[in-house]
Amino acid sequence: MSEKTAVLLLQMGGPDSLEAVEPFLVNLFTDRDIIRIGPSFLQPFIARLIARKRARPVERKYEEIGGKSPIRELTEAQAQALEEALGEGYRCFTAMRYWKPTTVEALAAIRREGITRIIALSLYPHYSRATTGSSVNELKRVLDQSGAGFDITYVDRFYDHPRYIEALAEKIKEGLDDFHPLAEVQILFSAHSLPQSFIDEGDPYLSHIEETVRLVMERFEGVTYHLAFQSRAGPVKWLEPSTEEMLEHLAAHQVKNLLMVPLSFVSDHIETLHEIDIEYAMLAHKLGYARFRRSPSLNCSPAFIDCLADLVRNKLK
Numbered sequence: 001m002s003e004k005t006a007v008l009l010l011q012m013g014g015p016d017s018l019e020a021v022e023p024f025l026v027n028l029f030t031d032r033d034i035i036r037i038g039p040s041f042l043q044p045f046i047a048r049l050i051a052r053k054r055a056r057p058v059e060r061k062y063e064e065i066g067g068k069s070p071i072r073e074l075t076e077a078q079a080q081a082l083e084e085a086l087g088e089g090y091r092c093f094t095a096m097r098y099w100k101p102t103t104v105e106a107l108a109a110i111r112r113e114g115i116t117r118i119i120a121l122s123l124y125p126h127y128s129r130a131t132t133g134s135s136v137n138e139l140k141r142v143l144d145q146s147g148a149g150f151d152i153t154y155v156d157r158f159y160d161h162p163r164y165i166e167a168l169a170e171k172i173k174e175g176l177d178d179f180h181p182l183a184e185v186q187i188l189f190s191a192h193s194l195p196q197s198f199i200d201e202g203d204p205y206l207s208h209i210e211e212t213v214r215l216v217m218e219r220f221e222g223v224t225y226h227l228a229f230q231s232r233a234g235p236v237k238w239l240e241p242s243t244e245e246m247l248e249h250l251a252a253h254q255v256k257n258l259l260m261v262p263l264s265f266v267s268d269h270i271e272t273l274h275e276i277d278i279e280y281a282m283l284a285h286k287l288g289y290a291r292f293r294r295s296p297s298l299n300c301s302p303a304f305i306d307c308l309a310d311l312v313r314n315k316l317k
């Protein structure tokens with residue numbers, strides 16, 4: 001029998017309990033690929049201070065969505081669906097950048113199965129140094145220390161893959177179906193924000209996001225749409241406009257029916273379940289929107305799993 005290939009899904013991870021919130025935040029704020037705070041030797045200490053200060057309010061948000069992030073279960077379900085789609089010859093694993101299972105644990109699991117060929121598949125459709133770059137750097141560090149014998153290739157972006165675009169379009173269609181057929185609905189794409197300095201230094205994230213939006217909207221001719229950025233996490237200049245600003249702006253222009261479309265994530269997590277579904281929904285209500293909805297996240301959408309399977313198969317050609 002020929003040797004199997006491991007597909008290693010790279011994702012951010014999220015706290016799996018309220019107690020995990022603070023150490024998860026410490027891991028995130030210690031990572032200089034996502035944020036640089038002071039000289040590198042001081043960052044681990046500053047990260048602890050920031051995490052301690054931020055932990056309580058963030059815990060409260062996780063409390064309101066069930067006491068933890070659903071990102072591990074959802075990513076493992078994607079891994080299982082992908083394994084089924086790929087069929088014999090493949091095993092799928094997940095590595096979380098800031099929580100469990102860690103990259104070390106994932107590689108150990110692959111080694112236990114005697115697999116040496118790995119395709120590392122980042123689950124961030126749009127490349128950024130802060131996300132995919134960080135996960136790949138972590139993987140390379142771990143491989144340098146204990147990865148002898150692995151043969152590894154990378155898929156680090158898929159923002160324009162036709163099946164990804166199709167998967168998003170299907171979810172948008174589902175979202176639009178939730179409005180009255182005669183209602184005039186506008187679409188607001190909400191991508192995770194990024195400090196402007198990343199873009200100024202050449203990060204392609206914004207151009208990838210814009211291309212995804214352009215390709216998706218080719219399928220919704222005549223629908224008015226906007227792009228804004230959510231989830232700023234620090235006192236620097238972030239991408240603009242923010243989603244809050246855009247909600248206010250559209251309300252001032254008498255927009256009444258709005259479909260939010262989360263970009264940048266391929267599964268539900270705190271920023272869809274809390275930030276959009278609770279915080280922005282409350283703001284929208286206050287601003288007088290008649291109907292405010294969110295298109296479902298991709299999660300295990302068959303079109304999306306098919307996209308992942310295609311990315312893997314193309315790597316082996």
Ligand SMILES: C=CC1=C(C)c2cc3[nH]c(cc4nc(cc5[nH]c(cc1n2)c(C)c5CCC(=O)O)C(CCC(=O)O)=C4C)c(C)c3C=C
Binds near residue numbers: 025034234265
């Ligand atoms: C510190 C700066 C941050 C940058 C830059 C950043 C970019 C970035 N993040 C995602 C996706 C996710 N981020 C999530 C949580 C999260 N992100 C930051 C900070 C930055 N993100 C923090 C501090 C947190 C924790 C929650 C909070 O304190 O508000 C998550 C959620 C994980 C989960 O709970 O399930 C995701 C997913 C992208 C795509 C991105 C840049 C492109």
Ligand SMILES: [Fe+2]
Binds near residue numbers: 192231
């Ligand atoms: Fe983030």
Ligand SMILES: [Fe+2]
Binds near residue numbers: 249253
């Ligand atoms: Fe305007």
